Structures are given as structure tokens and as C-alpha cells.
Amino acid sequence: MLTCKRIIFSILALLLISGAARAENPVRVVTSFSVLGDMIRNIGGNRVDVTVLVGPDGDVHAYEPTPAAARSVSEAGLVIVNGLGLEGWVDRLIKASGYKGEVAVASTGIKPRKMEDREKNGEIVTDPHAWQDLDNGRVYIDNIAEALAAADAAGATAYKAQAQAYTAKLAELNVWVKAQFAAIPEQKRRMITSHDAFGYLGGAYGIEILSPMGLSTESEPSARIVKDLIRQIREEKITAVFIENISDPRMIQQISRESGVTIGGELYSDALSKPEGPAPTYIDMFNNNVSKIVAAMKKSL
Numbered sequence: 370m371l372t373c374k375r376i377i378f379s380i381l382a383l384l385l386i387s388g389a390a391r392a393e394n395p396v397r398v399v400t401s402f403s404v405l406g407d408m409i410r411n412i413g414g415n416r417v418d419v420t421v422l423v424g425p426d427g428d429v430h431a432y433e434p435t436p437a438a439a440r441s442v443s444e445a446g447l448v449i450v451n452g453l454g455l456e457g458w459v460d461r462l463i464k465a466s467g468y469k470g471e472v473a474v475a476s477t478g479i480k481p482r483k484m485e486d487r488e489k490n491g492e493i494v495t496d497p498h499a500w501q502d503l504d505n506g507r508v509y510i511d512n513i514a515e516a517l518a519a520a521d522a523a524g525a526t527a528y529k530a531q532a533q534a535y536t537a538k539l540a541e542l543n544v545w546v547k548a549q550f551a552a553i554p555e556q557k558r559r560m561i562t563s564h565d566a567f568g569y570l571g572g573a574y575g576i577e578i579l580s581p582m583g584l585s586t587e588s589e590p591s592a593r594i595v596k597d598l599i600r601q602i603r604e605e606k607i608t609a610v611f612i613e614n615i616s617d618p619r620m621i622q623q624i625s626r627e628s629g630v631t632i633g634g635e636l637y638s639d640a641l642s643k644p645e646g647p648a649p650t651y652i653d654m655f656n657n658n659v660s661k662i663v664a665a666m667k668k669s670l
């Protein structure tokens with residue numbers, strides 16, 4: 370027993386030493402947006418130095434890479450993106466930077482959600498917002514751990530252990546989320562957000578999502594779409610209407626005024642909040658969003 374304890378202690382000491390040593394020469398990981406940045410820090414700990422191109426409250430759809438971004442990418446040891454068409458700008462950025470290393474796609478292996486994009490005349494497009502389903506989040510974590518291990522083989526065990534611990538937290542969170550939505554009858558699980566970022570959340574928890582904008586934030590919805598939505602809110606007495614941290618609140622404010630429904634607060638869709646805000650991590654993002662959505666839906670009961 371004593372020997373066993375001693376061995377465990379030695380392993381822990383070694384891990385600590387190697388971790389500390391690594392912190393002086395961490396893997397430079399460049400990633401596209403804040404949600405991935407948080408996941409990578411959770412898995413990589415002090416073995417990674419993460420640069421996030423589109424930070425808190427930023428709009429990853431509309432992002433325009435800067436010369437500083439190209440410099441960061443050129444100096445990266447690993448680039449991690451979401452994929453599914455979220456970062457329309459990333460191929461050009463990587464080409465311009467001269468980076469020749471690995472580009473890991475965090476969403477690899479998830480089941481992509483296809484939908485009609487009203488802003489593109491009903492064209493079938495892939496929804497990139499896969500992180501809004503916690504089961505997909507677990508796939509992201511596996512992919513990130515694998516990519517980090519490939520870039521830094523000495524850290525493989527540490528990445529795996531941290532990925533497992535983090536995945537357990539996500540599983541626990543998912544139990545809570547399911548219990549929250551279970552308290553709302555399915556026909557009352559309807560919500561409105563400015564752009565279509567919550568389709569995966571809707572798919573996972575049986576929520577119908579209505580958005581005046583399409584999958585991206587870059588198009589203006591037609592007056593007809595907004596008018597139809599206002600009528601629908603009135604007729605169907607929808608109470609869950611939200612602004613998002615990354616997009617202009619004015620359209621939702623207009624919808625709120627004209628339909629007489631109170632805005633249920635701010636949801637974090639494509640970016641985390643700043644550290645002092647309510648959603649500085651992926652887990653906080655879910656806590657914030659689910660609490661607000663459920664509270665607003667309960668008004669319709």
C-alpha cells in the first residue's frame with residue numbers, strides 16, 4: 370500500500386515537473402473563436418498557449434482577419450477551427466500566413482444539421498453552430514485532445530486525462546439541462562433569437578427555434594419575414610424572445626415592441642462573454658442560456 374502511494378506520488382510529482390517545464394515552451398495554438406479557446410485551455414492546461422482570433426462577444430461570421438492574425442497563424446504550432454463553414458475566412462488567412470502545419474477541425478465526426486436558409490431562397494445549407502448541443506461538445510473535446518496529442522506527444526496522457534475530466538462535467542451539465550427542459554411541455558418549447566444559432570440546441574432538447582435572420586449574421590431579413598414572425602408571436606403567444614451577445618439587438622427590440630412580448634434577456638450564441646460577464650466559459654454559456662430560456666418559456670405556462 371505504501372509503495373503504491375509512493376508510486377502515485379512520484380507520478381504526480383513527475384507530471385507537475387513536466388507540466389511546469391512545458392509551460393516555458395508551450396504549444397502555440399491558434400483558434401478561431403472564444404468557445405473553442407475555452408475548450409482548448411481546459412484540455413491543454415499550461416502545456417498550451419492559446420490565441421483566439423474572434424474574442425468574447427465577437428462575431429465569427431463577419432470577422433475580417435488582420436495582419437496580426439496572419440502573424441499569429443504563421444507562428445502557430447497547431448490551428449484548431451470549428452469547421453462546417455463557420456469560418457468562411459480561414460482558408461484565405463492560412464494561405465496568406467504561409468502556415469503549413471496541422472489544421473484540426475473540432476466538429477469532425479458530428480452529425481451536421483442541414484436546413485433551409487430563408488435568406489438564401491431556401492437553399493439547403495449546413496448549420497455550423499454544432500457546439501450548442503452538449504453531445505457534440507463532447508466530440509469537440511475528443512478531437513481537441515487528439516489534435517493536441519499529435520502536436521505534443523509528451524502531453525498525450527495529460528490531455529487525455531483532462532479531456533475525460535472535462536467530458537464528465539459536460540455529461541453532468543447535460544443531465545441538468547435535460548431536467549430543465551423536461552419541466553416545459555413540448556408544445557411550449559419555442560423561442561426566437563435574432564440569427565439561427567440554436568438549431569442544435571433545439572434538436573437536442575426538442576425546442577422549435579424561429580429566427581428572422583438566417584444562419585449567418587451578415588444578411589438583413591426581409592420586412593415580410595419580420596412581419597410574419599410578429600404575427601406568429603401574437604397568435605401563438607410565444608414568450609421566449611432573446612437578443613444575442615454577438616448581434617445587433619435592434620431587430621429583436623422592434624419585434625418585441627410590435628408583438629408586445631418582453632425580451633427574455635441575452636443569450637450567448639457564437640461567443641462567450643468577457644470574464645466579468647455571465648458566460649465566460651462554455652459551461653457558463655449553457656448555464657446562462659438554459660436558465661434564461663426556461664424562465665421565459667415558463668411565462669407561457
Ligand SMILES: [Zn+2]
Binds near residue numbers: 498564565584
Ligand atoms: Zn452564428
